[in-house]
Amino acid sequence: xxxxxxxxxxxxSKVAERLLAASSGFASxxxxxxxxxxxxxxxxxxxxxxxxxxxxxxxxxxNSLSLASVQKPGGISFCHTEAHxxxxxxxxPDFFSGARLATIEGALGKIDPKALATKIARFxxxxxxHGRAAAVTITQATEIGTVYSLxxxxxxxxxxxxxxxxxHMDGARFANALVALGTTPAEMTWKRGVDILSFGGTKNxxxxxxxxxxxxxxxxxxxxxxxxxxxxxxxxSRFIAAQFDGYFQDGLWLDLARHSNGMADRLRAGLEKxxxxxxxxxxxxNEVFAIIPKSAAKAAEDKGAKFYEWPIPESQxxxxxxxxxxxxxxxxxxxTEADVGNFLACLG
Ligand SMILES: Cc1ncc(COP(=O)(O)O)c(C=O)c1O
Ligand SMILES: C[C@@H](O)[C@H](N)C(=O)O
Numbered sequence: 001x002x003x004x005x006x007x008x009x010x011x012x013s014k015v016a017e018r019l020l021a022a023s024s025g026f027a028s029x030x031x032x033x034x035x036x037x038x039x040x041x042x043x044x045x046x047x048x049x050x051x052x053x054x055x056x057x058x059x060x061x062x063n064s065l066s067l068a069s070v071q072k073p074g075g076i077s078f079c080h081t082e083a084h085x086x087x088x089x090x091x092x093p094d095f096f097s098g099a100r101l102a103t104i105e106g107a108l109g110k111i112d113p114k115a116l117a118t119k120i121a122r123f124x125x126x127x128x129x130h131g132r133a134a135a136v137t138i139t140q141a142t143e144i145g146t147v148y149s150l151x152x153x154x155x156x157x158x159x160x161x162x163x164x165x166x167x168h169m170d171g172a173r174f175a176n177a178l179v180a181l182g183t184t185p186a187e188m189t190w191k192r193g194v195d196i197l198s199f200g201g202t203k204n205x206x207x208x209x210x211x212x213x214x215x216x217x218x219x220x221x222x223x224x225x226x227x228x229x230x231x232x233x234x235x236x237s238r239f240i241a242a243q244f245d246g247y248f249q250d251g252l253w254l255d256l257a258r259h260s261n262g263m264a265d266r267l268r269a270g271l272e273k274x275x276x277x278x279x280x281x282x283x284x285x286n287e288v289f290a291i292i293p294k295s296a297a298k299a300a301e302d303k304g305a306k307f308y309e310w311p312i313p314e315s316q317x318x319x320x321x322x323x324x325x326x327x328x329x330x331x332x333x334x335x336t337e338a339d340v341g342n343f344l345a346c347l348g
Contacts, residue, residue: 002339006204006286007202008306011205011206018245019243022035023239029237029238032237036055043213047189058202062172063170064097066198068098068099070166074099076134081104083101083143084143085170100131109139109146120133141284141287145281146281146282153193167196174199175257179258201253205247206244211244261286264286268283268288274348278290280319286330286332289327291325296346297309299346305343308327
């Protein structure tokens with residue numbers, strides 16, 4: 001019953017097999033192998049346009065270097081108050097980009113468009129002392145398990161574009177959001193005005209595979225240097241490529257995300273039916289936030305369940321009763337029906 005994070009899950013066997021198959025023999029290094037080129041071309045096929053792709057080691061690297069590539073001196077990047085880039089990356093985005101983050105409120109983990117427009121207006125392009133607006137970043141799926149609708153992305157993108165700001169998407173759980181919406185990679189990104197994407201594979205069955213996707217290759221020239229300067233250029237880049245090769249093969253990545261989201265759906269349904277337990281807010285990805293009695297949480301942990309207690313949102317101080325706790329349950333490609341059933345049985 002491992003629900004602490006999809007970061008705890010292993011690598012899917014088909015990804016591991018493809019990695020093993022690529023591990024013998026010689027191939028040119030630093031992203032120049034035939035396999036690197038083929039997988040980068042696969043990204044262009046998936047996104048239905050030519051894109052520039054840069055493999056990196058972690059989601060934090062993808063986010064930080066994406067924001068670094070669109071920065072300018074005194075720049076401000078705008079993100080949600082609960083964004084990973086602000087809350088869980090130890091200042092890496094600020095460090096690598098030389099910019100600051102300004103956080104924006106919004107319900108259910110999503111930036112409120114009006115609040116964004118208001119905040120951007122406080123950082124005009126001639127604000128030498130105060131700092132100037134430089135970029136907007138959204139997380140899809142969000143840190144609290146919700147997903148921006150296409151219309152919600154349009155609303156954010158319209159404000160970014162009106163202010164001539166690039167829009168970045170933290171897609172650490174891109175596949176989960178994609179299948180939750182039932183849309184296409186192109187529709188959820190560049191067709192909505194997203195300029196640069198952190199494309200995550202690690203949480204959805206890869207061993208270590210993250211990529212920066214830049215939708216206008218003409219704007220990607222600096223990323224070669226930004227990535228190398230950050231020590232994120234793999235010498236044996238073909239091993240990242242091999243993982244993505246296996247990941248994309250026969251639509252495996254989408255099947256894994258559907259399974260993961262499906263297991264979360266079972267958790268959501270089970271919580272609704274369990275006396276004393278309830279979802280804290282509606283989610284549609286592979287993250288479920290549940291309010292359960294503290295006693296039930298202990299009982300579940302005593303039976304081996306792994307999950308994180310989650311901080312109560314400052315905007316909802318009365319969300320949880322005195323004898324209750326808020327927990328995060330994250331499913332993955334490796335979550336089974338038995339895992340879900342056994343966990344729910346602990347709460348009964
Ligand atoms: C929404 C989100 N973005 C980015 C990251 C960063 O990924 P990493 O831990 O690989 O740096 C995470 C980590 O799980 C995440 O949850
Ligand atoms: C840092 C922690 O939140 C990690 N990003 C996860 O989702 O498990």
